[in-house]
Amino acid sequence: MRYTLMNRNIKILDFEYQQEYQAFLGVSKVYDLTYAPLSLQYCHSKELAHSFYQWFNDRKIPPMRDELQYLLKSLKYTNTTELMMRHYGLSLSDQYWFLPENEDILWEDINFFDNSYSSHNFLEATFRYSDFQLSSDYNISPNASTNGQLSKCWIQKNGKNILFKGANTIYRFEAICEVIASRMCEVLKVPYVEYQCLALSGTKSRALVSACPVMIQSHQEFIPSYHILQVRKKQITHTSADYELYLDILNEHHVPHAREYVEKMNMLDFILANEDRHLGNFGVIRNLDTLKWESVCPIFDTGRSLNTNVSRKYWLEEKTDMKFFTHDFVSSENVCRTFSIRISHQQINKMYELTGLFQELLETYLEELPIHKDDIYMLKKSFEKRIELFESIMYHKHLIIDD
Numbered sequence: 001m002r003y004t005l006m007n008r009n010i011k012i013l014d015f016e017y018q019q020e021y022q023a024f025l026g027v028s029k030v031y032d033l034t035y036a037p038l039s040l041q042y043c044h045s046k047e048l049a050h051s052f053y054q055w056f057n058d059r060k061i062p063p064m065r066d067e068l069q070y071l072l073k074s075l076k077y078t079n080t081t082e083l084m085m086r087h088y089g090l091s092l093s094d095q096y097w098f099l100p101e102n103e104d105i106l107w108e109d110i111n112f113f114d115n116s117y118s119s120h121n122f123l124e125a126t127f128r129y130s131d132f133q134l135s136s137d138y139n140i141s142p143n144a145s146t147n148g149q150l151s152k153c154w155i156q157k158n159g160k161n162i163l164f165k166g167a168n169t170i171y172r173f174e175a176i177c178e179v180i181a182s183r184m185c186e187v188l189k190v191p192y193v194e195y196q197c198l199a200l201s202g203t204k205s206r207a208l209v210s211a212c213p214v215m216i217q218s219h220q221e222f223i224p225s226y227h228i229l230q231v232r233k234k235q236i237t238h239t240s241a242d243y244e245l246y247l248d249i250l251n252e253h254h255v256p257h258a259r260e261y262v263e264k265m266n267m268l269d270f271i272l273a274n275e276d277r278h279l280g281n282f283g284v285i286r287n288l289d290t291l292k293w294e295s296v297c298p299i300f301d302t303g304r305s306l307n308t309n310v311s312r313k314y315w316l317e318e319k320t321d322m323k324f325f326t327h328d329f330v331s332s333e334n335v336c337r338t339f340s341i342r343i344s345h346q347q348i349n350k351m352y353e354l355t356g357l358f359q360e361l362l363e364t365y366l367e368e369l370p371i372h373k374d375d376i377y378m379l380k381k382s383f384e385k386r387i388e389l390f391e392s393i394m395y396h397k398h399l400i401i402d403d
């Protein structure tokens with residue numbers, strides 16, 4: 001069967017896909033790549049089919065999604081490709097979609113930025129929870145093309161899109177880390193996605209989830225940094241050195257405050273000991289009317305932090321490993337080498353205040369978490385120690401200023 005890859009109402013290319021055998025048969029026609037995903041714009045024409053297939057595969061719910069088999073079984077799908085194609089490949093992170101041949105649909109009629117949808121089934125299959133009064137009965141939703149490992153579900157309530165995300169770490173308090181990260185970004189003065197946490201009581205379980213709004217508008221797309229680095233494919237080293245390469249590319253595209261905001265993200269990750277800032281968890285926002293790279297993407301997905309996935313006996317250790325432009329972990333010292341922006345005493349004091357909020361949230365949701373009351377003191381202490389370490393590094397670099 002033939003599909004057209006669309007960007008809103010603009011045709012990009014046709015491809016052939018056989019549902020029965022899940023077989024991608026190739027790109028049969030190219031219309032115009034001007035509005036194509038970045039990774040297709042920068043690939044050699046001979047590699048187009050391969051690059052498209054890779055992009056297409058990355059768009060599906062990944063095989064490592066938590067409880068994927070249960071999700072597919074509950075929704076009565078055999079695989080994630082079928083699920084994505086039945087949902088037209090629609091997403092809330094960009095404006096691409098797949099138009100099946102012989103279907104006469106316009107972007108205006110189908111996109112989820114402007115139209116309502118219901119993810120009732122998806123929510124129930126993901127969190128075994130169904131009590132929300134959701135917006136419509138239309139059972140196509142953006143969930144079939146949202147990636148990431150954690151169980152997650154977009155819902156629409158009172159016209160607003162909200163992403164719920166679960167947990168899979170040892171101590172399962174990712175949602176609390178997301179809230180702390182939002183507050184920390186506020187202190188650092190860097191754009192961020194605002195997260196909240198709430199406990200969903202499902203039919204069979206109660207889960208702490210994070211909730212956040214959509215981070216782009218209907219004329220924008222999120223481009224993850226691994227696609228951005230492809231712009232200078234030959235120079236990629238898969239080491240921390242790619243940091244400068246990444247900034248060079250952002251500067252070439254005149255992304256405002258690029259170095260400042262990326263560096264502040266590094267500071268955030270250092271302080272919260274975030275283990276998960278891989279190349280899919282940050283990037284830029286591109287305007288689809290002008291194709292301008294408008295801004296760095298607001299900071300999102302900082303949940304795997306603050307020891308939520310580290311065994312208790314290591315909580316107070318000084319050395320931390322982080323993701324930093326490599327597939328492997330690097331020592332957090334590598335990351336603090338990038339710090340060059342000044343921070344005020346007042347900002348440092350506000351960071352210490354956040355340890356109180358951390359304690360409060362852990363106490364509030366203690367019942368939902370596999371931790372003991374006594375652990376809270378140690379978790380708070382370890383957060384304080386990270387701030388102390390950050391403060392001392394900044395002090396020795398002469399980067400702490402009076403307010």
Ligand SMILES: Nc1ncnc2c1ncn2[C@@H]1O[C@H](COP(=O)(O)OP(=O)(O)OP(=O)(O)O)[C@@H](O)[C@H]1O
Binds near residue numbers: 093147149215216280
């Ligand atoms: N607020 C948002 N608005 C639009 N798209 C979003 C938003 N939050 C997340 N996404 C999209 O969903 C994807 C998965 O979200 P997220 O990274 O938060 O999940 P995750 O399961 O924690 O990921 P990971 O596998 O990196 O741990 C993101 O890469 C992004 O494409």
Ligand SMILES: [Mg+2]
Binds near residue numbers: 301
């Ligand atoms: Mg992610």
